[in-house]
Amino acid sequence: MTFRLTCVIVGRLTGMHQPMEDEEYLTKCVVDPAKRTFFLYSSEGDEKKVTCDTVEEFMGVLKVVRATCPEERLSYTNPDFY
Numbered sequence: 001m002t003f004r005l006t007c008v009i010v011g012r013l014t015g016m017h018q019p020m021e022d023e024e025y026l027t028k029c030v031v032d033p034a035k036r037t038f039f040l041y042s043s044e045g046d047e048k049k050v051t052c053d054t055v056e057e058f059m060g061v062l063k064v065v066r067a068t069c070p071e072e073r074l075s076y077t078n079p080d081f082y
Contacts, residue, residue: 029069031062032077038065 036058054059
């Protein structure tokens, strides 16, 4: 797993809250806890998928996401029941 959550889409480390003019920024982050995966969507239409190998990695990325991503851009998937 590559831990580049804040720069994968944002570009410069300006944060997810205040994108600079003409900079690509995060528009949506979807967290799938069951798959330990984050889906990131940018203002320019790019989509990135970050899959964590361990629960510890997932919790570390989740901590960064919750600290930097505005609540209105953050959502979670519903668990799949079979």
